Amino acid sequence: MALSNNVIGAINFVAVLLSIPVIGAGIWLATETDNSCVKILQWPVIILGILILIVALAGFIGGFWRVPWLLIFYLVAMLILIILLACLVVFIYMVTMRGSGHLEPSRAYLEYHLEDFSGWLRRRVRSSYKWERIKNCLSSTPMCAELNQSYSMAQDFFNAHLNPLQSGCCKPPTLCGFTFVNPTYWISPISMAADMDCVQWNNDQTQLCYNCDSCKAGLLANLRKEWRRADIILLITLVALIWVYLIGCCAFRNAKTEDLFRRYKQGYV
Template sequence: MAMSNNVIGAINFIAILLSIPIIAAGIWLTTEPADSCVKILQWPVIILGVLILLVALAGFIGGFWRIPKLLMVYLVAMLILIILLLCLVVFVYMVTLRGHGDVEPNRAYLEYNLDDFSLWLRRRVRSSFRWDRIRRCLSSTSMCPDLNQRYRMAQDFFNAHLSPMEAGCCKPPTKCGYQFVNPTYWISPINNGGDEDCSKWSNDQTQVCYACDACKAGVLADLRKEWRGANLILVITLAGLVLVYVIGLFAFRNAKTEDLFRKYRQGYT
């Protein structure tokens, strides 16, 4: 029994370590440009990581100090948390399946279309209330002004690998035919093609294309990239937690079996 309990404790110490990448993934999301303004995924990830840490700690204590009730709580709670983590991984994978950028002639950066993204993600930016908050966050950053310092010539700018948010929010869409002056100041064409985004562009440095659907699409494209990066960490951690849980479950069953045999032998001595 003691040996099995020590194994359970050691295994749960590994589970404690596995909770750290989950918490770290949530904290990392809070530092990324899109997630810092949209604020959807990071807190569920952080909370789930903290809960896994606490439950694994309970299993660690229950194993080394031989507290069967605490181990039972661990087994039930950890199973629930693993299922929740699996649901989160599947959800993130499903909502980030779509959203690839489009190549434009003579441009190194991609253009993004809002309709290319999943319906659930589109709803996060289509509400005027939600977008106003995101827009204020974007305008408070130095994302667009920094482009003016990095690119002086038109060809240098066209050859730049801009982030989706830079491409969508800081310049007019390429299809509108605006003439480059600097990355955030463009001369309007005589005919902008009737596209709504073309008329929403403003040379006001506090406005630029923050009202454009292209900007919303750029935010979702960056969000998609960040979520897929975090989801990779969650998938690897989930696999580790499942393995640790299965080993711990077998160790717990062995410990209970050893205990029953010990009581059985004592009954006949």
Template sequence: MALSNNVIGAINFIAVLLSVPVVGAGVWLSTEPDNSCVKILQWPVIILGVLIFLVALAGVIGGFFRVQWLLVFYLVVMLILIVLLSCLVVFVYMVTVRGHGHPEPSRAYLEYNLDDFSGWMKRRVRSPYKWDRIRTCLSATTMCPELNQSYRMAQDFFNARISPLQSGCCKPPTKCGYTFINPTYWISPINTAADMDCLQWSNDQNQLCYNCDSCKAGLLANLRKEWRRAEVILIIALIGLICVYLIGCCAFRNAKTEDLFRRYKQGYT
């Protein structure tokens, strides 16, 4: 029994370690400017990671110190957390399965259309109240001024691999036909009827294209890219937790069998 409990404790310590990348993924998302402005995914990931850590720690204590009710608590609650983590992984995949960028002639960067994204993601930015808060947060970042420092010539900018957020918010849509002065200052549009965003563009450095649908689409594309990276970490942690949980269940069952066999021998003698 003691040996099986030690095995359970050691196995659960691996679960404690697996909680670290889950929390780390949430913390990383919270440090990204776009995620910090939207505040959707990072807190569920962080909270789930912390709960996994605490429950796994309870399993470690229950294993090494032979506290049976802690082991039962671990087995029940960890199963619930694994299900929740699985649901989160599936949810992230479903809402980010759409939203690829579109190439433009003579441009290295991509442009993004709001209608290409899932309905759930679009609802996060279509509410005027929500977008006003997000827009204010985005305009306070340095992502657009950084373009002016990095690209002086038009061709250098056209060949640049800028982020989806910069593509959507810091410049007008290419189809409008604006003339490049610098990355955040454009004049003389050729076709303002090509898209409503063509009329939304402003050379005011506090406005730019933050009111454009292309900015909302660029934000969602940025979120999609970062959420997909976080999802890889969550999937790896999930697979590890499932393996640890199954091994822990087997060890717990063996420990109970050993205990029953020991009691049977004591009663027989």
């Protein structure tokens, strides 16, 4: 029985370690500019990771110090958390299936359209109240000002591989036909294309294209890229947790069998 308890404790210690990548994925998302402005996914991931840590610690203590009710709590609670983590992995995958960028002639960077993304993601930026808060957060970052320091020639800028936020928020859409002065200052044509983003563009360095749908699409494209990376980490952790949980269940069952057999022998010898 002591050996089985030690095995259960060791297995649950592995579960403790597996909470680290979940918490780490949430913290990483929180440090990214777009996620820190939107604040959708990072806290559910961090909270789920902390709950996995607490439950795994309970199983670790219950295994090494032979506390049966803690082990039972671990088995029930960890099963619930595994289901929640699986639901989160599937949810992230489903809402990030759509949203690829579009190539434009003579441009290395991609353009992004809001309608390409899932309805759930679009609703996160549709509300004028929500977008005003997000826009103020984005405009306070140096991401657009950094472009002016890096590119002074039009061709160099057109050959640049901008991230989705820079492509959507810091410049007008290519279809507008604006003339390049610097990455964040453009001369509008006499007759602009019939696209509201072309009208929304403003050379004021605090405005730029932050009110454009292309900026919202760029934000969602950035979120999509980062969420899919986090989803890979969560999926790997989920598979490992399931494996650890199944081994823990087998060890717990064997420990109970050994305990019953020992009591049986003590009663009849």
